[in-house]
Amino acid sequence: MRPMVMVLGLAGLGLGGCGGGDCEDGFAKANDGNCYPIDGDDDDDDDDDDDDTVRPRTTRNHTGRATRHDSGRGRTTVTGTTSTTSVVPLPFEASIHCVNDGELDIQVSSPVLNGAMAIVDYADTANASSFYEAHDVTPTAADDSGTVFGLTLAMGGDYNPGFSSLYPCGTGAFFDEANVGDVMTYVVRVYDSSSSLYDCFAAGNDPSGMLDKSYPDYGNTIDHGDVSPSNCATFRSAQ
Secondary structure (H helix, E strand, O other): OOOOEEEEEEOOOOOOOOOOOOOOOOEEEOOOOOEEEEOOOOOOOOOOHHHOOEOOOOOOOEEEEEEEEEOOOEEEEEEOOEEEEEEOOOOOEEEEEEEEOOEEEEEEEEOOOOOOEEEEEEEOOOOOOOOEEEEEEEEEEEEOOEEEEEEEEEEOOOOEOOOEEOOOOEOOEHHHOOOOOOOOEEEEEEEOOOOOEEEEEEEEOOHHHHHOOOOOOOOOOOOHHHOOOOOOEEEOOOO
16 A cells, blocks of 8 residues: 655745835834834824834645555545545456466456456467467455456476466467467456456467367366357457
């Protein structure tokens, strides 16, 4: 949580000083050395300063504003006695990369509230003999802006959904491809609190082919009926 930020603007006092020496007619010198206008009837014969009333004229402008930022997402603005609260939804996106030679990190964010799970399907569709995997990704954080899902897979072993992958992690191969979409295609799905499909997109080498189920999946699927062109948007990086 970020600290509260207070912004206060205070105008200085509008008092004019006369400098050293005597004051001009109609002004009297106060203890602070400044000259101020004299209120009351003029009395040219009165030389006793004790009878003169000196009242400094002041002008004060005061404005205040308090802004609180919570978790970098919600914002509350308070001005006087009026407050409004707004929430910035999380984007629907995925981050998939090798942490090292033996681990793959998958992160998915979505504006879905209290999402039940995400599912990430991927295949090396650029290769003649591609392999297909699907993994369920569990929620790691949720608030009014949406849900974040996260998973770390052990790489280079047997395919075990949500735990391990047949694919290896290595420089220039599969998940470390030089350009997104050179080799791999991904389908990312998010499910709401009732486990119904909330949103879906496909991206990478051949997103349309993945949605059309043009590649063998070897039965390595999870709720595969939700993967379709009618349910999922298609994105492809410019090559």
